[in-house]
Amino acid sequence: MAKAHLRVHRDEPVAAVSDRLFGSFVEHMGRAVYTGIYEPGHSTANAVGFRTDVLDLVRELGATVIRYPGGNFVSGFRWEDSVGPRDERPVRLDVAWHSVETNEVGLHEFAEWADDAGVEIMQAVNLGTRGIEAAAALLEYSNHAGRTARSDERRANGRETPFGITLWCLGNEMDGPWQIGHKTADEYGRLAAETGRVMKWVDPSIELVAAGSSNADMPTFGEWERTVLARSAEVIDHISLHAYYEETGGDVASFLASGVGLDRYIGTVAAIIDESLAEQKLEKTIGISVDEWNVWYQSRFNDVDKPPLFAGDWNEHPRIIEDEYSVTDAVVVGSLLMSLLRNADRVSMANLAQLVNVIAPIRSEPDGPAWRQTTFHPFALTAAAARGTVLRSSVSSPTVDTPLYGTVDLLDAVVVQNDGELVLLLVNRDTAEPLSLTVDLGHSAAVTSALSIHAPVGGSRFSANTEAAPDTVVPVPLESVAISDGVLSAELPPLSWSIVRLASAPISEGATA
Ligand code: AHR
Numbered sequence: 001m002a003k004a005h006l007r008v009h010r011d012e013p014v015a016a017v018s019d020r021l022f023g024s025f026v027e028h029m030g031r032a033v034y035t036g037i038y039e040p041g042h043s044t045a046n047a048v049g050f051r052t053d054v055l056d057l058v059r060e061l062g063a064t065v066i067r068y069p070g071g072n073f074v075s076g077f078r079w080e081d082s083v084g085p086r087d088e089r090p091v092r093l094d095v096a097w098h099s100v101e102t103n104e105v106g107l108h109e110f111a112e113w114a115d116d117a118g119v120e121i122m123q124a125v126n127l128g129t130r131g132i133e134a135a136a137a138l139l140e141y142s143n144h145a146g147r148t149a150r151s152d153e154r155r156a157n158g159r160e161t162p163f164g165i166t167l168w169c170l171g172n173e174m175d176g177p178w179q180i181g182h183k184t185a186d187e188y189g190r191l192a193a194e195t196g197r198v199m200k201w202v203d204p205s206i207e208l209v210a211a212g213s214s215n216a217d218m219p220t221f222g223e224w225e226r227t228v229l230a231r232s233a234e235v236i237d238h239i240s241l242h243a244y245y246e247e248t249g250g251d252v253a254s255f256l257a258s259g260v261g262l263d264r265y266i267g268t269v270a271a272i273i274d275e276s277l278a279e280q281k282l283e284k285t286i287g288i289s290v291d292e293w294n295v296w297y298q299s300r301f302n303d304v305d306k307p308p309l310f311a312g313d314w315n316e317h318p319r320i321i322e323d324e325y326s327v328t329d330a331v332v333v334g335s336l337l338m339s340l341l342r343n344a345d346r347v348s349m350a351n352l353a354q355l356v357n358v359i360a361p362i363r364s365e366p367d368g369p370a371w372r373q374t375t376f377h378p379f380a381l382t383a384a385a386a387r388g389t390v391l392r393s394s395v396s397s398p399t400v401d402t403p404l405y406g407t408v409d410l411l412d413a414v415v416v417q418n419d420g421e422l423v424l425l426l427v428n429r430d431t432a433e434p435l436s437l438t439v440d441l442g443h444s445a446a447v448t449s450a451l452s453i454h455a456p457v458g459g460s461r462f463s464a465n466t467e468a469a470p471d472t473v474v475p476v477p478l479e480s481v482a483i484s485d486g487v488l489s490a491e492l493p494p495l496s497w498s499i500v501r502l503a504s505a506p507i508s509e510g511a512t513a
Contacts, residue, residue, distance in 0.1 A: 001491070002430065004397035004411040006439040008422070012392035014342070017416060020349035021340055022383040023122065024063040025292060026110070027071035029097050029358055030320030035366040036356035037113060038105050042367065049104075050113050053370045057362045058117045058355065061376060062383030065120040067169065067291055067351045068110055072096035074172050075128025075180035079138045082106025083157055093314060096180055100316045107142070111163050120167065122209075122291070122351070125195070127171030127188070128181025132195045136202050139168070143203045167207050167349075169291065170196055170232075173214040173242065175224050185224045189231030196235040207237040209289045214242050216265045225269060229276035229286070238289040238348050241269050244296040245332060252328065252461075254404035256429040256495070259335040259412055261405055262293070263342065270346045287348025293336055294352055295329045295375065296321065296359045323359050325373045327473055327495070328461045330453050333361075334378030334497035335427045338414040341382075344390045352379060363467070371470035374463075377453055381475060381499050382425065388418030400429055410435055411492075421448075422504040428492035431461065439488040445504040447483060451475040454496035461495050475499075 026032050037058075040049030069077060073096050081090050082103045089103035114121050123142070125135035137150055142163040144151035151162070170192040174183045183191070188211065196208045210232050213221045225239065243262055247255035266288055273286050301321050325333075333352075340350045356362045361376035372380075397411035412427035422445060428435040453475055455461050465472050478498050480491040492498060 001434055001436045002398045002410065003436045003438070004395065004409070006411070006413050006424075006437065007394045008415050008439065008441065009392040009394070010417070010442065013417075014390040014392055015345035016389050017341060017344050017387055018348060019064045019387075020120075021344065021347065022062055022379070023065035023067065023291070023349055023351035024061070024355040025067040025071070025351045025353040026069070026355050027358065028069045028073045028077075028094065028101055029071055029099075029354075030322070031317045031357040032354055032360070033105050034317035036358075036364055038109070039366060048109055048112055050116070051364065051370065054356055054362060054364050055113070055116055057370055057372065057376075058119075061361060061380050063117070063119055063352075063355065064383070065122050065167065065349060065351070066114060066117070066355065067122040067124065070096070070124055071172055072179060074124040074126050077126050078130075079107065079126070079134065083108060083141070083154070097320060098310045098312070098314065099318055100314050102316060107163070108157060108159055111159070121163070121165050122167040122169060122349075123165045124169035124172055127174060127191055127195060128179060131191060132198050135195050136198045139199050139202045139206070143206070166205065167209065168199060169209045169211070169240070170236070171211050174211045175218055175220050176214045185220060185227035186231070189228040192228065193232035193235055196232060200235060208235060209238040209240055209291065210236040212240045212269060215244065216261070216268070222268070222272065225272045226276060229273065230280070233276055233280055233282055233286060236286060238287040239269070239273065240289045240291045241265060242292040243290065244292070244294055244298060245336070246295060246297045246299060247328065248299060251403055252431055253400055253402040253429070255328065255332060256335070256427075256431070257402045257405045257408045258332050259339040260408050262336055262339040266290070266339070266343045266346060288346050290340060290347055290350035292353035293340075293350060294359050295323070295325065295332050297323055321359050322357055322363070324464050324466070325375045326462045326464050327374055327453065327455050327459070330374035330378055330473065331427060331495055331497045333375040334382065334425070334453065335412050337378065337382045338412060338425050338427065341386055341390050341414045341416065341425070365467055369467060369470070371465060371467060373465055374453070374473040377473070377475050378497050381451060385423045385499060385501055386416045386425065388416055388421070391415045391417050411437065420503060422502040424500040424502070426492055426498045426500065428494060428496050431495045433494055435492040437490045437492055441483070441486045441488055441502070441504065443486055443504065445483055445486075445488070445502040447481050448501045448503050450478040450481040450490070450498065450500045452478040452493060452496050452498040454493040
């Protein structure tokens, strides 16, 4: 059996893990909102119409901050349509997703849902068809206490106290030709800067996220960030990157190395931020907001879903990109989260895109049940355990050649230290063989839990959770873990993601393993 070794550098903290690393995303798209989080006729619906079965799963997932209301949707959205008496709200065409938007759920309802779910709202403004005036008005409506027309309108609409939204996205994917109101980097950079400036005059306590690249293969990637930062660095607090991964042409080796791709993407954006701040002589930090990331079979979306969707009838909440996730997808989602943790010194927040039904860890059926996709599990387990400080660790491992990322280690690992706890996140990228792992802990420790996600007995790496069989793929005990003389040993199953939690002493000055 191939052998790998992990060394934990207990005296080398990488960074504190921000709670905001475990964010997600609810867009007015497909069935994310309607029949996703909201379905007034459902047997579990609360007084507002939100499904409490879905709310329970959102809490269990451990999502901390939710980006809303888009996505591509926001670039054609008039926020004023979504407030006020519900029966008077206009029904609009949503041309981003070829859908009919009823505006039955709007800012007030979503804020109530967010309170119930215990999440922070990350609000996006429309910089596609709109600009400074609409963004500043929405901010005033949301965050100003009262005695202005906008804030009094909010109070008249039933919300006395301000929503107090801190995080604001300046548009969405403005580099993409698919975006309503797509712009050049220069046009967007100027608009983001001028909109952001006015928004901070309305409420100086907010944090602004400028839109970076839609993916690392965009022809404008790099130049886009440089130009946007040159125009807006003074006013923004974060710049986004979006990253979706899929297995194409049976290239599972590259797919399993997606975390390496994300590491490099983050590294490039971080270098551009540093260069730009230095050039502009700005003494500030700008975080990277990975505010859309996931596995998404985009090739399937483009080839199969998109033509009929965009040519067909206009419907309310059509089924769009309801990808069913496999064991392999869950392992990749787990390793993408590990990449975000590994880069916790630069990544200020991240949002799994999306939350319910649309490329989501949670699925629900109208009038039916809600269930956990395979990808739910690594997210929930990581969000619950990987808090505290990421520690530097070094891997010595056999390797695998991948067409997209070159030679990569078979073992992927991240270590997080929390009060009295050490958390190991581990991936075996070998699709056929187990990997024998040893970890130098350098001190005594006791295993409190060890769980793994891999192909179930009688299943395969393609096994998935469905409405009929929602618990086909669940975390199972990693039986092989043992500790002797400060060395942990384990056998990682083929194509697996694992989490090992250890009761252990906190970092002490100068301690090394
Ligand atoms: O998450 C689905 C879509 O992907 C979003 O609307 C858009 O921002 C991205 O292209």
